[in-house]
Amino acid sequence: PLPWFFFTCIFMKKILFGLSLFAAFSLSSCIQNEPANSECDIEEAYVLASDEKALFFTPNDAVKDVASSDTSIVFYLREDFTDSTQLQTLKINFKLTPGASITPENGSVQDFTHGSVHYRVTSEDRQWHRDYHVKFALIQPIETDLSFENIRMEANGRYYEWFEKSAHGNDISQWATGNPGYAISRSSAQPDEFPTIPWTQDAVSGQSVKLETCDTGLFGAMVNMRIAAGNLFIGTFDVANALKDAMAATRFGLPFNKKPLRFEGYYKFKPGEKFQNRKGTIIEDRIDEPDLYAVLYKNTDEHGQPVTLKGDDVLTHPNIVALARIQNPVHDFNTWTRFDIPFEYSGNVDEKLLKAYGYNLAVVFTSSIEGASFCGAIGSTLLVDEVKVVCEE
Numbered sequence: 001p002l003p004w005f006f007f008t009c010i011f012m013k014k015i016l017f018g019l020s021l022f023a024a025f026s027l028s029s030c031i032q033n034e035p036a037n038s039e040c041d042i043e044e045a046y047v048l049a050s051d052e053k054a055l056f057f058t059p060n061d062a063v064k065d066v067a068s069s070d071t072s073i074v075f076y077l078r079e080d081f082t083d084s085t086q087l088q089t090l091k092i093n094f095k096l097t098p099g100a101s102i103t104p105e106n107g108s109v110q111d112f113t114h115g116s117v118h119y120r121v122t123s124e125d126r127q128w129h130r131d132y133h134v135k136f137a138l139i140q141p142i143e144t145d146l147s148f149e150n151i152r153m154e155a156n157g158r159y160y161e162w163f164e165k166s167a168h169g170n171d172i173s174q175w176a177t178g179n180p181g182y183a184i185s186r187s188s189a190q191p192d193e194f195p196t197i198p199w200t201q202d203a204v205s206g207q208s209v210k211l212e213t214c215d216t217g218l219f220g221a222m223v224n225m226r227i228a229a230g231n232l233f234i235g236t237f238d239v240a241n242a243l244k245d246a247m248a249a250t251r252f253g254l255p256f257n258k259k260p261l262r263f264e265g266y267y268k269f270k271p272g273e274k275f276q277n278r279k280g281t282i283i284e285d286r287i288d289e290p291d292l293y294a295v296l297y298k299n300t301d302e303h304g305q306p307v308t309l310k311g312d313d314v315l316t317h318p319n320i321v322a323l324a325r326i327q328n329p330v331h332d333f334n335t336w337t338r339f340d341i342p343f344e345y346s347g348n349v350d351e352k353l354l355k356a357y358g359y360n361l362a363v364v365f366t367s368s369i370e371g372a373s374f375c376g377a378i379g380s381t382l383l384v385d386e387v388k389v390v391c392e393e
Contacts, residue, residue, distance in 0.1 A: 037124035039097035042066045042132055045073050048091040048107065054078075055086060057139070057356040060255065060299050060306040067238040069155070069180070071132055072116075076139035076255075078356075087112040087136055099124025112136050139357060140166060142174045142234060142254050144389040146265070146363070149206045151198050158183045159194045162209070162232065174254055178231045180239040185216045185228065195230035195367070199383055204266045204336055208385035211367040213272060213288070213376050224278050227378060229371035233364040235308075252309040253297065253360030258391035259349055260361065263294045263324035263341045265387030269367075270333035272377025288377040291369040293325035294389055296343065298353070299360045309362065311372065321347035321359070333381070363389065 047062040049055055056062050057078050064073055088111045094102055102121050104110060110117045116135035123129070143164035150163050150171075159182070162175040177196040182189065191197065199210035211230025220226045235252040267290070275286035297319040301307050309317050315325075322343040330337045350358065365384050368376030 037099045038128055040100050040121045040123040040128045040130045041068060041097045042073070042094050042102075042119075042121055042130075043097060044095035045075075045134065046093045046095075047075055048093060049086070051086070054083070055081060055136075058255075058300055058306070058358050059304055060308075061139070061357075063306055065236075065238065065251070066132075067236060069239070071130070073132060073134045075134075075136050077136055079139055081138060084113050092134060094119075094121075096121060097123075139255065140170065140172060141257060142361065143172055144258075144260075144361075144391060146387040146389075147206060148198070148209045148385060148387075151207075153191065154179075154183075157191070159191050160197055174234050176233055176235050176237040176250075178228060178237065180237060182214070182216075182228050184239070185219055186214075195228050196232055202383075204385040208383050209365070211290075211365055211382040211384070213368045213371065213378055213380040215378050221280065224280070225374050226276065226278075226280050227368065227371060227374055227376050229366050229368035229376055229380070230382065231364070231366040232384070234362050250311045252314045252364065253295065253299070253362035255299065255357035256296065256359050256361035257355055257357050259354060260294065260296055260322060260324070260343050260389050260391050262390040263343065263363075263387075264339065264390060265292075266336040266338050266385050267292060267326075267329070268333050268336055268381075268383040269329055269331055270379075270381050271331060272379030272381075275377045276375065278374040283375075287331075288367075288380040289369045290329050290380070290382040291326075291364070291366045292329070292339070292382075292384070293323065293364055294343070295320055295362045295364070296322040296349075296359055297362075298350075299358060308360070314362065314364070321345060321349055333383075336383075336385070361389065363387070 043066055045064045045066060052062055055077055061076055066073060089109050090112055091107050091109055093107050096102060100121050100123055102119055116133040119132045119134060121130050150165055151160050154161055159179040164172040164174055166172055179194045179196055182194055195212055195214045197210050198207050200207040209232055213227050213229040216226055216228050233252060234254055237250050269290045271288040275283045275288050277283060297309060299307050307319050322345045324341045324343045326339055367380045367382040370376060
């Protein structure tokens with residue numbers, strides 16, 4: 001149901017290598033389009049600790065897939081972690097882009113008790129470098145009262161990003177969108193022309209989110225990928241890894257420690273005028289639909305290895321234990337439609353594991369339900385506001 005996965009992978013390859021749009025892509029990665037020996041990124045970081053369970057609830061917490069746009073790497077500790085001396089002699093192994101080197105040395109002992117540790121990655125040809133800061137912090141639960149009031153511009157000012165505020169006023173970066181991919185397909189687009197933008201004209205309270213299925217332009221038509229739906233989801237999106245595996249680049253959900261009961265909120269939707277298939281053929285009797293849902297799933301497998309749902313299994317993976325999804329959405333753009341949907345449980349929840357953040361929660365919105373197949377209507381628009389995941393006390 002989420003169209004940007006396939007689009008980002010194949011379409012970006014066409015643009016980056018076939019049309020040489022190096023300048024646009026270089027904003028989100030360190031010299032990704034130069035030969036391999038000029039790359040200088042951290043792709044993954046893994047903590048090596050003598051007592052991993054004293055630091056982390058699950059194996060997931062000791063491993064970080066690092067997005068191409070990230071320069072800060074944060075490992076989240078158990079809520080009950082108090083022994084800071086365990087942070088004095090930690091080792092972190094880094095997976096680097098081919099040929100790159102890192103200072104301090106990969107896997108060397110470092111003291112993280114005084115805040116972040118600075119690492120510098122240098123390309124094999126020694127012409128490029130990139131700086132990272134790695135730190136440890138107590139795990140911070142994601143927010144479930146979602147009003148979409150907190151926005152900021154992406155670092156280069158190209159598009160909007162969303163975040164939440166904790167009870168203590170800390171920023172929680174729990175939201176991701178497909179806007180980074182659209183920034184490459186339509187590099188001239190202004191922030192308010194992206195598929196996912198803030199909307200203040202008619203909100204339930206404050207401001208809402210506007211998700212619109214957009215035309216991907218000439219380049220999209222060349223590869224039969226003519227639409228990009230608006231989308232917003234709890235999780236992360238790595239635009240650089242989408243070149244290798246678009247499905248793996250989209251990672252749904254973040255650690256959660258409560259049992260969700262209901263999925264509530266408000267939405268408006270209007271379908272675009274002409275529903276088209278991937279080839280751009282208009283399907284006369286077809287009307288576009290949005291998709292709004294929330295998923296709870298176990299974030300480790302039977303061997304204790306990390307599990308994160310991706311674009312091809314976010315609604316089908318066997319680790320899913322609960323789903324709340326709007327059925328037969330109302331087509332009314334004049335009045336806000338309230339939804340209140342119970343989570344349907346297909347498996348048992350391990351209460352001990354739940355308290356240890358052994359489950360992930362994902363909340364997902366998109367303006368075209370079949371956008372993953374590049375089928376939808378340009379102009380289909382979904383507004384979302386005042387959403388809440390009601391949990392068991």
